[in-house]
Structures are given as C-alpha cells and as structure tokens.
Amino acid sequence: MIEFGIGILAGVLLTGVVAWLVLPGMMLEIRESPYDTVEETCDRLADTIEDKGWxxxxVRDMNASMAKRGVEMDRPVRVVELCNANHAKAVLNASPEVSTMMPCAWGVYEGEDGNVYVSGMNMGLMGQMFGGTIAEVMGGTVAEDEEEMLDEALSRKANARSTHSLREPDASRGAPQGDGAMSDASTDLDAADDASHTAR
Structure with missing residues (x-):
C-alpha cells in the first residue's frame, strides 16, 4: 500500500515537472517571416488584419518607446495589436477580468540569426485553460481567425505579391515607419505616462 502511494506521488511529481518544462513553450507560437524586415512584416500583418474584418x-514601436526612457535595445521589436469588437464583447460580458489580456497582439522582432519572427499566444490552449465562453470564443473562433490571418500574411504567395517597399502610413491606423515613429495609440500612452511623471 505504501509503495502504491509512493508510486502515485512520484507520478504526480513527474507530471508536474513535465508540465513546468513543456507548457511555457506550448503557450507561445513562433513563425519565421518571409519578409526581410520587421517593418515589412508589420505592414503585411496590419493589412491582413483589416482585410479579414478585424x-x-x-503597431507599437518598442525601440522608440524605450529610447524615450534612455534605454537602447539591441534589435527591432514591434507589437501589432488586433481586435474584433464582437468577439471582445462576448468575452468581456462573460469574464471582464480577462480584459488584462486584451487586445490580442503579435510580437514582431529580429532574431539573433538576423531573420524576422512573429510570436503570438497559443489561443486554442489558453482558451481551454479557462473554459466556458473564453474557450468557445478565444479558443475557438479567435484561434481560427488568427491562424488564418497568419497563414495568409506570412505565406510565400503573399511574399511574392509584396513590392518589398513600405506602404504609405495609414492615418486610420497610425502605422509606424521606422524606429523613430510610433502609432497614434502608442504616442498617446507615452504622453499620458510623461504627464503622470510630471505630476509626481
């Protein structure tokens, strides 16, 4: 009986260790971009998001934001935000506490090998962890939509259609062009942050 109990305990501990080691990697999905630069990749992602009705x-320029605080980053990093109002409403009506994880976003960055990568949360797995409406919306429809958008934006066919030149800034999105520019939303946040520091 004691040996049986020890065996169960060992199994539980082993499962916990495996989960601890494996889950972090499962929560993030990383794809290599077919485009030469972070800016081109962000442009293509932004266009595809809008084309799909999201x-x-x-598009937050993390390098420019950090530079305002006197911090220089080694490689370019951007955050591309995306939202679908109908999906957001369904989730927030059911579980407003998950607003801390919204809106959805993809990270776009240059890797150590010089290639460009796109990272995102594994929405299907995350939805399953929460269950209920979150599993239905974020783990279902949202996960499917994001997969479709990434497939299209980062496909070789999409790369072949690209002119490999940056598009003109879209005033409705305030898309950045290079390290010195920020989206309108990012600029507003930085301005608010500066004001709060001044007030203190």
Missing amino acids: SNQA
Missing part, C-alpha cells in the same frame, strides 16, 4: 488598433 481592427489593427496600433
């Missing part, structure tokens, strides 16, 4: 609320 909203690209901002």
